[in-house]
Amino acid sequence: MRRRSLLIAVPAGLATLAACGDDDSGSSSNASDSASPEASGTSAPPPPKIVDGPLPAITAGTKFGEKPTVAKGSGEPSKNLAVKTVVAGGGKAVAENDFISADYLGQIWQSAKIFDNSYDRKTPILIQLAQGSIIDGWRYALTGKKTGSRVEFSVPPTWGYGEQGSEQAGIKGDDTLVFVVDVQDTFNAKSSAQGKKVPQDDAALPKVGTNTDGKAPSIEVPDADAPKKLVAEYVLEGDGAEVQAQNSVLVQYKGVLWDGGKEFDSTYGRKQLTSFSLQQVVKGWAQGLTGKKVGSRVLIVIPPDLGYGDSPPEGSGIKKDSTLVFSVDILAKM
Secondary structure: OOOOOOOOOOOOOOOOOOOOOOOOOOOOOOOOOOOOOOOOOOOOOOOOOEEOOOOOOEEEOOOOOOOOEEOOOOOOOOOOEEEEEEEOOOOOEOOOOOEEEEEEEEEEOOOOOEEEEOOOOOOOEEEEOOEOOEOHHHHHHHOOOEOOOEEEEEEOHHHOOOOOOEHHHOEOOOOOEEEEEEEEEEEOOOOOOOOEEOOOOOOOOOEEOOOOOOOOOOEEOOOOOOOOOOEEEEEEEOOOOEOOOOOEEEEEEEEEEOOOOOEEEEHHHHOOOEEEEHHHOOHHHHHHHOOOEOOOEEEEEEOHHHOOOOOOOOOOOOOOOOOEEEEEEEEEEO
16 A cells, blocks of 8 residues: 555644545646536446437537537437547646646536536636545546647436435536536646746755656755754745635645654655645644745745644654654646
C-alpha cells in the first residue's frame, strides 16, 4: 500500500495540512452547495457503450468558455452514453485519474431544468476523473478529450446518480442528465509549475531546484539557524490568478526537515497530486500560498508555531517543534 499524504493522514483536532479524505486518491472540494458531478459512493457499473447521440441542440453560448443554453431533450434519450465533441481543442489529452479544470452546465433531459453550472460562479470545477470521485458518465465521456474542447454528453442514471437520484438537486432516479463541459486544463503526477525562474540570492534560505519535468525538485537546506518567521518566496513565478484564502488548490509538493534536510512527505514519491482547501490547512501553508500565482513554485519555510508545534503527526518522522521546508507547485485553484 502506498504511504498516504501527511496532508490527509493527520490526527483529527490538529491544525492539519488537510484533514479531508480517507484514501490516497487526493481530495476535491465541492464547487458549491448545489449538485456537482461528484460520485454518489455506490459501486461502479460496467463501462457504457459510447454513442453519438441523440443530444439536445446548444442554441446560444456556443463558443468555448461561454455559458451555453441547451434545448430540452427531444424524444427518448439513449440508454447508452451519448458523447459529442462540439468544439475540438488542440491541447493535452485527458487521461483517466487526471485532475481536470473545467466549466460545466448540467440539466435534466426531460425538462431542461438546470441543476448546476459553474459559469455563473465564475469558478471552474477542479476534480479528479477517478472512480469514486466523480460520476462515471464524466469519466467515460471526457477521457481522451483534449484541453480546449467543449464536450456535450447525456448520462443515463446507471452512470449518473443511480436509482436514488439526487434529492438536493431535484434529480429523480430515472432522469437522464445532459452536460456541456469546457475542458480547460488537465493535470497528473508528471505535472509541474512552468513559471519564470526567480533568483534565489539569500544564502540563509534553502535553495530549491527549478526543473519543470515533473520530477521532484532538490531542496538544499543551509547549515544555519532556521528563520523564526514564515518564509514564502517564489522559485518559479507563474502568470496565473492569485490564490485567495478561501480557495482550494491542486499541488505537487515535497517537504523536508530544516534540521538534517530529511524528506518526510512528497506527492512525487506517491505519484499522486493533492487537492485541498486553504481553510483546512496549517497556518504556514495557508499564509504561505495566499497571494501566490497559479503556475508558480513556492519555497515555504514554516516555523513550529505555524506548523505542527509540539504535536507532530505520529509516525511522520517529524520531531516536536520542527521547522518544515516545502517546495510547492501551485497547479490550479478553485
